[in-house]
Amino acid sequence: MQSKTFDFAIPFHEVRDPSGESFWFPIVMVSLIQPGGYKVQLPLLFDTGASVTTLRRDFYSYLGLSRWDEGQAEQVSTAGGPNGTTVYRYQASIELLGKAIMDCPMHLADLPVNPLYVGLLGRKQFFDQFGFGFWERDHVLYVTLNP
Amino acid sequence: MNPNSQENTGMTIVSNIMTGSRSYEEILYELEKAGVECYITEEGDLMIRYWQVGAKDFAPLEKVGELRRRNPATTGAEALEWTSKHLNELMTKYGGKWIAIADASTVVASSDSLSGLMEQLRELDVEEPFVTQIPTGTVVWQTMYAK
Numbered sequence: 521m522q523s524k525t526f527d528f529a530i531p532f533h534e535v536r537d538p539s540g541e542s543f544w545f546p547i548v549m550v551s552l553i554q555p556g557g558y559k560v561q562l563p564l565l566f567d568t569g570a571s572v573t574t575l576r577r578d579f580y581s582y583l584g585l586s587r588w589d590e591g592q593a594e595q596v597s598t599a600g601g602p603n604g605t606t607v608y609r610y611q612a613s614i615e616l617l618g619k620a621i622m623d624c625p626m627h628l629a630d631l632p633v634n635p636l637y638v639g640l641l642g643r644k645q646f647f648d649q650f651g652f653g654f655w656e657r658d659h660v661l662y663v664t665l666n667p
Numbered sequence: 668m669n670p671n672s673q674e675n676t677g678m679t680i681v682s683n684i685m686t687g688s689r690s691y692e693e694i695l696y697e698l699e700k701a702g703v704e705c706y707i708t709e710e711g712d713l714m715i716r717y718w719q720v721g722a723k724d725f726a727p728l729e730k731v732g733e734l735r736r737r738n739p740a741t742t743g744a745e746a747l748e749w750t751s752k753h754l755n756e757l758m759t760k761y762g763g764k765w766i767a768i769a770d771a772s773t774v775v776a777s778s779d780s781l782s783g784l785m786e787q788l789r790e791l792d793v794e795e796p797f798v799t800q801i802p803t804g805t806v807v808w809q810t811m812y813a814k
Contacts, residue, residue: 531744562799
């Protein structure tokens with residue numbers, strides 16, 4: 521049997537719709553670091569299906585860009601349809617639980633508005649810096665800073 | 668680190684560490700590796716945001732799992748919890764706007780655009796606010812990812 525040790529336990533966030541049905545979201549608080557060092561806390565959905573961390577397109581100005589679509593265009597497939605969608609690739613520094621990952625690949629995309637998350641925490645150059653244990657039954661995401 | 672730097676700042680240095688001849692890059696690397704949150708002021712000073720205080724072998728190993736579930740490590744999700752709990756009020760007042768929340772429960776800025784919000788935050792000098800967008804209509808909680 522394998523065992524892993526984790527440093528943090530992040531409870532999923534529960535939302536109830538008007539009918540009383542529960543929805544559980546693995547949301548993590550990430551600090552997005554501007555080139556000048558200023559930080560804002562952003563709620564991101566922990567998403568193993570996202571190849572790259574993706575923020576809503578509005579964040580172009582925060583990243584020091586004049587338009588959201590001035591970066592390298594990339595086609596990505598989504599779970600929402602067969603045709604995929606176009607995203608634009610940049611780099612940004614982000615921090616989770618005090619551990620900063622500099623110059624992480626970052627997509628800007630046309631994501632729907634959700635008040636509880638402004639983007640998706642994706643895998644490339646980020647997940648391998650941490651260890652994650654996804655425990656749906658307990659609605660907890662376990663995290664270690666030293667995988 | 669210069670112990671005299673506390674003059675005229677209102678800060679008190681209760682402890683200091685010898686940084687010797689190590690470069691600023693080496694020191695920052697070591698701090699990041701240790702998970703210590705720090706930042707550089709505009710004057711080039713290194714500021715460490717906090718230290719965690721620990722008690723080694725505090726609890727028996729067989730109780731650690733239970734205790735960690737009861738007392739999860741802080742994840743900075745207080746503002747998210749507050750947003751979720753007060754979503755209806757926020758939608759009435761800030762529907763369609765980007766908002767910034769400080770101290771977990773105070774909306775300190777709002778704007779129709781994220782760039783407008785960031786301008787306000789720069790003027791207010793708010794430290795690491797929580798940023799999200801409040802939708803105007805019904806939020807769809809069902810996603811392609813998980814329920």
